[in-house]
Amino acid sequence: MSLRVANATVPAPSREAYSPIGRPLQVSHANWALPISSYAKAAFSSSGIYPLQDLSYGKMMGTQYSPLTFGSPDEKRSSSESSYLHDALASGRDSLKIFTRTLVKKIVFNNKTATGVVVAANGIEWTIEAKKEIIFSAGAVVCLRTLGIEVLIDAPGVGKNMWDHVSISIVQEVSVETQSGISVSVKALKAAQDYDQTHSDILTSSGADYIGKMGKASDPNAVVDASARVIGVNSLRVVDASAFPLLQVTSRTTTSYYLCICREDRDENISRTINVN
Numbered sequence: 494m495s496l497r498v499a500n501a502t503v504p505a506p507s508r509e510a511y512s513p514i515g516r517p518l519q520v521s522h523a524n525w526a527l528p529i530s531s532y533a534k535a536a537f538s539s540s541g542i543y544p545l546q547d548l549s550y551g552k553m554m555g556t557q558y559s560p561l562t563f564g565s566p567d568e569k570r571s572s573s574e575s576s577y578l579h580d581a582l583a584s585g586r587d588s589l590k591i592f593t594r595t596l597v598k599k600i601v602f603n604n605k606t607a608t609g610v611v612v613a614a615n616g617i618e619w620t621i622e623a624k625k626e627i628i629f630s631a632g633a634v635v636c637l638r639t640l641g642i643e644v645l646i647d648a649p650g651v652g653k654n655m656w657d658h659v660s661i662s663i664v665q666e667v668s669v670e671t672q673s674g675i676s677v678s679v680k681a682l683k684a685a686q687d688y689d690q691t692h693s694d695i696l697t698s699s700g701a702d703y704i705g706k707m708g709k710a711s712d713p714n715a716v717v718d719a720s721a722r723v724i725g726v727n728s729l730r731v732v733d734a735s736a737f738p739l740l741q742v743t744s745r746t747t748t749s750y751y752l753c754i755c756r757e758d759r760d761e762n763i764s765r766t767i768n769v770n
Contacts (some may be wrong), residue, residue, distance in 0.1 A: 501526035503558050510549035517580045519564035519571035525694050526558065528669040568692035576698040600627060600729065602645060607729035628721075644726035650714035654706035654738065669697070707736040 511520065534544065537556045545555035562571045569575075581589055592612065599611040601620060609622040687694035708715030710724050712718045715738075717723055721730040 500531040503556070504544075504546050506547040507550045510547045518562060518573075519576065520560045520562055521565040522558055522560055522680070523563075523743035524566070524568060527671060527695070529667060529671050530558065532669070600629070605621075605645065605725065617767040623728065626730065628730045628732055630732040646723075648716055648725060650706050650712075650716045653714060654735075656739075706738045708738055 500682055535627035543555055545552055545557045548557050548559060563569055564571055582591075592614065595612050595614040597610050598618070600607055601609040601611060601622075607623065607627045609620050610627060611618060611620050681687050684694055684696050689712065696700050706712075706715050707717050707719060707721070710718060715724055717731055717736050721732050721736065723729045
């Protein structure tokens, strides 16, 4: 497994950057760094934009390698499934039931209160009823209009609040390896083999993959409130990264942002349950 060269070394993060408890989502830096990144870092420094200790303690004016969601040293990707779900399954809790190969086709409403979901598996449809509420985090896989789904709440903010990241590209031929270099089929095949077999080389360093809005009920463009509850209906929450009202910096990973919403919603539910009981 190839290790980072000296001029691509990442300093130890600040104490405030990560939770001291750690787990279950793994965040680390790739063992492999793009050679051109070292030159870019030096170029920024010569222009007065200097390296930061890390990108997680609030200061954004500077340069540093972005952490990615995988563990060290095995370089295996850490996802919501491999971290949180595996943790939940290993806990032995009886309250968690998972229906595999099952499609959620519809949320059932009684007036404006969500009461259950219609699901389908192996050609059979049935309804799962909710005792308290429904937390929806799957997203839509097909156009809602083509399914004949009626509008229950006229929320103009649905599908809006998309932000564009400021990105400036410079095209220049260089003599060092870059991400665009693996667009050649032979190099792409080798890179895929390196990642699949040893979790090493260029594909361990991913690119940036970074659209309703969260707000108050008085905001006509808000779709969910601060607790992810859908405004205008009852007993329904939508946990989705598109709910961020403002553009997030791309120096952190999309997975970690999304899981922040999931954990906040979970903690709010736990707190509410404790208060009620």
